[in-house]
Every structure is written in C-alpha cells, then in structure tokens.
Amino acid sequence: GDLLEIFDDGTEKRGETTFMDLPDEMSIKIIANLDLPSQFKMRRVSRGFNELQLCVKNMLQTIEIKIIPDRYEMSINPCSRNSPWQCHNYDELIQGLRRLALNTSINRITIREELGTDHIMIEDCLMDTLFNFEADELITWNDKK
Amino acid sequence: RIYPLMRVTLTTSDGASVTVSRQLTKHSGFIEKAITDMAVDDNAVPLSAVAVDVDDATLKLVIEWLTEHRDDALPYPEKTDEERRADDIPAWDQAFVQKWDTKEDQQQTLYAVITAADKLDIKGLLDMTCKTLANKINGKTVEEMREILQLECDFTEEELAEIRKENAWCEN
Incomplete structure (x- = not known):
C-alpha cells in the first residue's frame, strides 16, 4: 500500500506506490504477461527487474537458428519480432541463448547450416549452449553437402 | 450453495x-x-x-x-504458461x-x-x-518503461553492457 512519510515539522504525506512496492508474486505475474522481447528489455530497467525476470517461466514453440556463410539468423516463435534476428557476432548469439535457456523451455530447436559455411568448432559450442535448454526436440540440418 | x-x-x-x-x-x-x-x-x-x-x-x-x-x-x-496472453x-x-x-x-x-x-x-x-x-x-523502449514505472537505473555501465550483449537478439 501507500508509504506514509513523516516530515520534520510533523506533517504526514502518503508516498507514491511504485512497481517495486508490489509483492514479488504480483511483479512476476505482470512481467510474465509481457511479450518476450519486452520481458528481456525490462531486465535493463533496474536490478530488481533483472532478478525478477529469472522467476518467470517461458514456454516457446520453436527456436530456429540458421548458420549462413557471413552471419547467423535466429527466429523465435511465438515472438513479437516480424523478421529473424540477424547476427554477425557469434558471442552475442551464444550469450543471448545462454541467458534465454535459464528460464525458457521449448518444444523444438532447429539448427540449419547452409551451403558454404565452415563452422565445425562453432557448432560444438552452439550445441553445448543449446543443451542447456529444456527442450523436447533438437533437429540439426546440414545443407553443406 | x-x-x-x-x-x-x-x-x-x-x-x-x-x-x-x-x-x-x-x-x-x-x-x-x-x-x-x-x-x-x-x-x-x-x-x-x-x-x-x-x-x-x-x-x-x-x-x-x-x-x-x-x-x-x-x-x-487458471492458464498454463503456454496459454498465457x-x-x-x-x-x-x-x-x-x-x-x-x-x-x-x-x-x-x-x-x-x-x-x-x-x-x-x-x-x-x-x-x-x-x-x-x-x-x-x-513494446516500449527501456527509457519509456522506466518513465512509466517511475524507476531509476541502478546498474553500472559494465553491467548494462553485459545485459545488452545478452539482449542483442531482441533489441537490435
């Protein structure tokens, strides 16, 4: 509820309630109702949100990762992004997936490696990261032949 | 009854x-x-x-x-995590x-x-x-979220940079 502030002159004033005054269970319920990108963006709002976001259990249908000669693409479903995320930085891909795996379970993960790629070392690290997910199915596709 | x-x-x-x-x-x-x-x-x-x-x-x-x-x-x-909307x-x-x-x-x-x-x-x-x-x-930006929720950023620059890397898939 409202916080009661008492000033030096003895006057009293009701302080404003903020989001962080809500019980944690309520904050988690609100964060759980955000779409996935908003939920992750909210981690940058404050330390409190960053910690609370970990308490939300996310369920996704699919994650599809494409390894293309000069980049990676990641599509998440359901997600409010209209187009796949295009990434040229392998560390960002791995760090993003590691963090997502902490509180997300997925029906199916698909990795597709397209003709012209040479990512044998990368694949091992990527696979290790993907094994952190609670997932029903992991499919790898190799178009290199 | x-x-x-x-x-x-x-x-x-x-x-x-x-x-x-x-x-x-x-x-x-x-x-x-x-x-x-x-x-x-x-x-x-x-x-x-x-x-x-x-x-x-x-x-x-x-x-x-x-x-x-x-x-x-x-x-x-009660809705399951999957049915949440x-x-x-x-x-x-x-x-x-x-x-x-x-x-x-x-x-x-x-x-x-x-x-x-x-x-x-x-x-x-x-x-x-x-x-x-x-x-x-x-769908709001981080700055807009802070404004709506009336909260101040309490991260160090290093911590923010780390979260930005982890969040690149949804913010870039």
Missing part, C-alpha cells in the same frame, strides 16, 4: 463499512475463508463483519468489478480501467486495485489488472 439474498458486511482499513451480496463475495477467496472460519449459520442475514485491509475508494472499485462479474464461473480457470481482456474490463485514465493518480489506482485483488484473493480481477499494466509496458 450460495443464497442470493445472503449479505456480508465488509469493514475497510479507513473505517468505512459496506454490505454486499454473497453472490459477489464468493469470488473472493479471502472473504469466503473468513466466513467459513467464523462458522456462522449460512442463513444468517447479514453475516458478521469481515475486516478487509483495503481502503474505501479501492473497495468500491473492487465491488463494481465484482458486480459485473458476479456470474463468472468458479473456480477461476495479455490481449484477451474483456471489453467491459477495458472500459472500466480506462475510466481511471482521467484521474491524476491513474497508475496509483491500478497498483491499489492489484494489491486489493491480491489481498482479497480475487483471481479474475488480479489477472485482468496485471495484464492491463503489462499492456502499458509491452
């Missing part, structure tokens, strides 16, 4: 009291438990007073919502919350109703108000 004419008197944290039908209070887990704990005759009209830790103005809003939803099915259908707020509820937009302390009213729904254990109202607040934040 809930008899439609049964009444229960609620006393608020600021000393007001209001008598309402048990058709409404049956949606509140807290009030129904209080009535059960009193072990009074179910036919007593009105029942003894139940003290609720909610102020008069907020309780009025709760009762307005309960009146509209008095015929909702019980128990409230925030875009299914009924039209009446949306209009009910929009009325608060004219108030200066609209966000404070929303927080007060969320807290009241939690204390009174009214799952439908809690669900709806949490979704309403989530919809205000959805």
